Amino acid sequence: MEENFQETYDHDSVFSEFSEDTFNSEIPNVELNEGKIEKNAIGQIRKRTIVCNRKGFPDKNLNGLNKRNRISQRCNCEFRVRASLNSSNRLWYLISVQLEHNHSMVSGIFRKFMSEERTIPIEVQERILLLRRSGCNGIKREFDSNDFVKKLEHLKSQDNEFCYEVLIDPETNEFRQAIWMFPEQRINYCRFYDVVIFDNTYKTNRFGMPFGIFTEVNNYGQIFLTDEDQAIIKAVDLIFQLHGIKYALCLWHLMKNVVKNLNGILEFKWVEFIKFFYQCINNYDENDFLEKWEQLKTNYPSTIKYLRKMDKNLTRWTPCYNKQIFMADMSTTQRGESMNSLMKGYMDATTSLMNFLKAFESALEQRKEDADLAKFCGDNKVISLLTASPYEKQALELLTKYALMKTQEQLSQCMSYKSEKINSNDNEISFCIERF
Template sequence: MAFSSEKEVYNFFISYAKKKGFGVTKKSVKKVDDGQLKYYSLTCSKFGKSRSNAKRSFNPKPSSKTGCKAKINVMVNDEGSFIISRANLEHNHGLSPSKSQFFRCNKAMDSHVKKRLEVNDEAGISLSKNFQSLVVEAGGYENLPFTERDCRNYIAKARKLRLGAGDAEALCDYFFRMQQRNPSFFYIIDMDEEGRLRNVFWADPRSIVAYESFGDVISFDTTYLTNRYNMPFAPFVGVNQHGQTMLLGCGLLSNEDIKTYIWLFSSWLNCMSGHYPKAIITDQCKAIKAAVAEVFPHSRHRFCLWHIMRKIPKKLGGLAKYKEVKKILKSAVYESVKVYEFEQTWGKMIKDFNLERNEWLNSLYDVRSYWVPAYIKNTFWAGMSTTQRSESVNAFFDGYVGAQTSLKQFVEQYDNALKSKIENENKADFASYNSSIPMITRFFFEKQFQEAYTNENFKMFQEEIQDMMYCNLDFDSVDGSISKFRVKDYFRGKDGRFKQQVVYDVCFNEVECDIKCSCCMFEFKGILCRHVVKVLIEKNVKEVPHRYILDRWRKDIKRRHTFIKSCCDDFDSSEKKLRYTKLCSKFYKVAVVGVESKENYEFLLNCIDDALDRIMKRPNSKGIDLNHVSMEPRMETNEGHQEISTIPARLLSPLKARAKGRPPSKRKQSTIEKIVEKKKRSKKKVNPNYNGVINDFDLNLDLSQRGEVQHFNCYGGFKETLV
C-alpha cells in the first residue's frame, strides 16, 4: 500500500489498531544525511521487553511489554511516497477493542475542547466539573478521545433541570423513562395514605447483575444528609475484583425506624431475586440491627468498628485514668488473636478500673460478637471492617448535594457516580489485562497469583511476601499427616513500627495440602497471609491448590455485568451528541478564520445563512412530533405502604424527614451546607443594641476638637441616641 504522507499512514494504522484493540508506537526511525525520513516502523505498544530491575525491588512497577512482534515497516521512495514494505499482524497477547480509548495513541484534544476548558476555567468552574461536562455531552467516556489525566478534569456541574412538575412527580417520571430504556431497571416508591412520597429505592440493571459476582459482602450506611427534605441516602455497596467500590442499589428514606429499614431491605432483597448476602456491615444502630435480623436472618451481621472506637473519647473521657483505659481497650480489640485473649484483657480492664457499672462498656460487651475482630475474623468480609465503602460513595456527592438539592437532581448525581464507578472499573480491567506486576521472588506459587489475580490483589499478596522476612518459624508438633508450626510475627502500631511480638499457629495437612492460620487472613480477606507463605516455603510447596485462589479476585473471568450498559446513558441521543460535538468543532475552526477580516466574516455569515435555508427547506428538517401519552398509576397497598411502578396522576413531594435511632450530630454535611451554615452564624453576630429594625437616618457628628462637623449616612437600628 502507498500513501502520500506520513500522517496518512499513521491515521490508517491507528484506525486499524483501534478496531482490533491494541496500541501503536513509532520505532526504528532512519533518516538520510540531509535529514529526510527514509524508513520507520509502526509497532504494537507491547513491542519489546521490560527492562525493570524489579527482581531486587519490593515495589515493582507494572509493565505492559510482552515482546509482541506485530508491526508494519514503512519506506519512503524517491518520489516521496510512503510505502508499506512489510506487515506482521500477529500478536502474542489478547486484544481488547472495547477499551481502545485508553491507549496513549488514541488520545487527542482538538481546539474546540481546549477553548471550552479555558472559557469554563475563566468562569470559575472547577476543572473536575469541566471534564464531566464533556463526558455528558459526548454521551459517555467511551466517546471521548482523552481521559481525566489528559485534560486534568474529572466531573461536571449537575445538569440544570427544568422541572415542570413537582419534585416527586419529576422523580417518578425519571424512573419510568429509565425503565423504558431497560425493562430490568428496578424501582419502588413508597407513599403514605395521602399519596405523599415517603421512601424510594432503585437499582440499575448493571448493579443487579453485578450482585451475582460480588454480593457476598455488603456495606450499608445512612449517615449522610442529602437534600432539601433531609432524606438520608442509603446505598448498598459491594467490592469488585479490583477492590473498588460498587453501587448495588440505594434508597432515600423519610424515617430511620425499624419499619422503614425493613421496607428498604425487603425491596432490595426483592430486586436481587431473594438472594441473601453472606455478610453485611452496618452502623451500630438498633433499628438497623433489628431490620437485618428480620430480613436477612441467614446473613452474618457486624457493626462498623471505626464508628464504635471513635466514641471512646466521648463515652470514657471523664474517667480519671482515661488514657490507661483507652490503651488497654484498644489492645484488647486490635491485638487479641483469639477469643479467650480478648475475654481476659477485657475482664482485667473492667476489674482493675472498677468499670462494672459503665453502661456503654457493658452494652458493647453484650454485642461483642458483632464487632470484635477476634469473634468475626472467620467470616469472609472482602477485607472490610468498617462502612468506609459506603462513606466513600457519600463523599462523591460532597460539594454537589446541598440543602436545596431536589430529588431529581440527587438521582442524576447518582447516575454520575455510577458512570464514574464503571469508568474506574474499565480502567482497572484494562490495567490488569494489559500489564502485570513483576514477581519479587522465584517461587512458583507467586507466579500462580500473578497470572490469576488482578494487579491490586496481587500487590496485597506481594506485601505479605515482603513481610514474611520479619517472621520466624518454629516447628511445634506432628500428628500423622498434620504438621503444626508456630510463627512469630510482630504487631505494628499506627506509625508502622513493630510494637510487640505475636505468635500464630499454622496447621498444614500434607496429604490434602490444606493449610490454616490462626490469624484467619485468608478467611477474612481471601489473601494468603505471610505466616502461611512461610510454611509453604518450609514444606517446599511449589503450587497451591486452586481453592486458595478465589474467583472473586481473578482477572481472567468475564463477568456478566460488564456486558450490560448502564441505562442512565442516553442511547437515543448519543449519536446526535457525537454529531453535535463534531459540528461544533468544525464551526469553531471556521470562526477562527472568519474573525480575521471583515470580508471573511461576511462571506462565512452568508454561507451559513444559505446552508441553513437549504436545510430548513428539506421535507424532514423539522423532525417528527411525538404525542405525550399519560399513564394511570398502578398501586398496591401493603400495610399502609403504597408502592408504584408507573407515573401516578398526582404524587405529592415528601415531608422533611425526622431522624430517629441516632443523634443528629452523626449526620455528615456537604461542603456547600457547611459554608451556608457558617454564613448564617456570621450574620447573627450583630450589635447588642440592635433593636431588630433597619432604619435609614442621618448622623451629625460634632468633632469639636478638630473644629469641624461631618455628615454621615448611617444604616442600622439603635435604641440609644448618639450624642
C-alpha cells in the first residue's frame, strides 16, 4: 500500500540518510538504491526516489545462445520512498512511501554478500596504505613440530569436537604424521560420506611429508575411491570392509597405467586394442564383460602378462561389479585432485607446519564462504524465462538454479527439431523426428 506523508527535511543528503537509516533499521537485511531523479531547468534536483535494489525486471536475452542468460536479483519489487523539494523554503517533503517488498529478506548471516557490505571504507583504505608505507608487513616466523602439536592441543581445548591423532617415532622422538578434523568437517562427514575419495599430493613439503585429503560425497557410506596404492587397499580392507564399504580404483589412473605399459608393446595395433578395451570395460553385464575380457587376451597375446596383473583387482575397477553401488556419477578421483588444486592457493612445499595449519583453516573458511555465497545467490537472484513454455514456468518453481539452466538448454534445443508423420494404420502412427 502506498502512503502519503508531509515530513520535511532541510537538505538533500539528510533525506537520503533518513531513507536509508529509517527503512533499513525497520528491515535491516534489504539494500536500497537511489532511483529516479528529476531536475529543474537550471539543473537542480527537485524530486528524488529511493528504491529497493531488486526493483525492475532482468534484462531479456535477445541474442539467443550467443549470450549467457545471467541470473539477476531484480524481481520488480515496488518498495520506494519519494520526496519533492519545495523551491520557496528549500525543504524536502515526503510525498509517497511504498513499504512492502515482494521478496524475502536476506538472512543475517548472508548480509556480508550484499554489495553495500563488500566495500572497504575510505578511512580503512587510507590506514592500510599508511601501514604499508611504514613497513608494517606480516611478521614471518618459523615453527617446529612441537609448536604444531601444541597448536592442535590448543584447538582441542577450545572445542572438544575437534579431533586429531599424532604419530611420534618412539625411538627418535621425531614427528612422523598427523591427522585432524575440525567440528564442521565431522558434521560434513556425517552428511556426505557415501563416496570417499582419497588422494595424496604428488609432492612432499620440506619435511618430506605428503599431504592427503579425504573428500566425501553424499551420505550412506558405500564406496572408497582412490588410486592403486597397495597400502591404501590394505588399510581400507582392514578398517572399512567390516562396515560393508567397498573399495574402487580410479579409472583415470588405471587407464594411465594401461597406456604406459601397453602402448609401446602393441605399436600399430594400439588403436584397435584400446577401442576394444573400452567396449569391454563399459559393458555392465558381468558375463558379457568376462567373455570379452578373455577374448581381449586371446586377440592380443602380448598383453596377457599385464592384463592378468589387472585381474587381481578386477572387481575393484570394473563398472559391472559396482553398478549396484551409488558412486555420485564418479569413476575417478577428480574431485580429490580439485581439492589439491584449491590447497595450492594457500600453501606450497616451503610452508612451515604452523603456517600450514593456518592455511588449512583459511581454505576451509573459504570453502564455507563459497557455499554461503552460492546459497545467497540461489535465494536472492532469479533467472529469466527463455520461452513461454508452461514446463519452464513449472521448472522455475521446482528446480534449483543449476537444474533450471540445464532445463532451459534442453528446451532451447527442442526448438531445433521437427516431427513429421511418415506412416499410419489402424493400430499405430509413426513419426520421424529430425533437425530443421
